[in-house]
Amino acid sequence: MSTTADKLFPPPIPVAAALRRPTAHTPASAHAERLSPWWGGLIAALAWGVLGSLTYAWPNKEVGFSDWAYTTEFAWVAFAVAVVLATIGLAPALAGALLPRLRLAGPWLVASALGLALWELFTAKLGTLPTPFFAPPQSLAEVFISDGERLIDCAANSIKLLLIGIGFGGGTGFVVGVLIGWSRQANYWIHPVLRVLGPLPTTALLPISFYFFPSSWSTAVFLIALGTAFPVAILTWSGVSSVNKNYYDVARTMGASPWFLVLRVAIPAALPQVFVGLFMGLGAAFSTLVVAEMLGVKSGLGWYLTWAQGWASYPNMYGALLVMALLFSGVISLLFLARDRVLSWQKGMVKW
Structure with missing residues (x-):
């Protein structure tokens, strides 16, 4: 009731x-x-x-x-x-x-x-x-239909040059950053060099690079690698040197060797900043790629831009800019995917 x-x-x-x-x-x-x-x-x-x-x-x-x-x-x-x-x-x-x-x-x-x-x-x-x-927009369709094969070939050459340069630069910058972040002697000798040469625009070194390297292609690889290596080295060094000392003490009490401390403690803790350095290095690599292709490389999107401008073919130039934007944004997206995959074990601990 x-x-x-x-x-x-x-x-x-x-x-x-x-x-x-x-x-x-x-x-x-x-x-x-x-x-x-x-x-x-x-x-x-x-x-x-x-x-x-x-x-x-x-x-x-x-x-x-x-x-x-x-x-x-x-x-x-x-x-x-x-x-x-x-x-x-x-x-x-x-x-x-x-x-x-x-x-x-x-x-x-x-x-x-x-x-x-x-x-x-x-x-x-x-x-x-x-x-x-x-x-108008329909002019881009004419460019891609009539000159699509050349654009694809130039895009393939640009991405090849870009990936080789980023690979050399990112790998070198990572090793140098770990070295100066871990070793005081390396920090004493290498860090001042990075402070002096690192801020220089890579495009300013084009005349000297053309003298020392046998071809314009190898010059472009060197300059792209140099532009990528500096931010990666600086941020890797910052990440390694800022690792909490308690992590090292706990690992040493469990019998960890110096190599274990570097490979399993310092480097994993510094990886978020390594990826930040890669993102920063990609911007310098993109601009260096275009300038190097404009001045010396005989194929690539930068070369295509110069060729189109020389013939006053501005629709072709806009088509190359569109391909360049899609290509570079695709590289950035792939780096985001790689970062999420590599740092999946830090999910919830690191905020981007």
């Missing part, structure tokens, strides 16, 4: 039953999200539809030549993207496991369509940005 007190103060819900109730992160709410329209996708579809309509319906302004190639094809690609986004927006379940990522990228999908529309408007349609210095 229920009393007035029971009606006013019902018994608490058991914890297990409360946990079974749907919340914002339960499968029930996720299922509801899949059934409800994805409004961000519908807005993105509208933006891409505007881009396609602008490109297709508005005639290009003729400046010094007949017309921009692949304008119609670019418009149909924009329409196709709009159809796909509208379909997913109306039926989000079709995206499957990609739906969370698409929801996260929704604002970027809108912004990219609007950015391309403005680019198209001020170049091909109005001619506000003068040719040949500025070209």
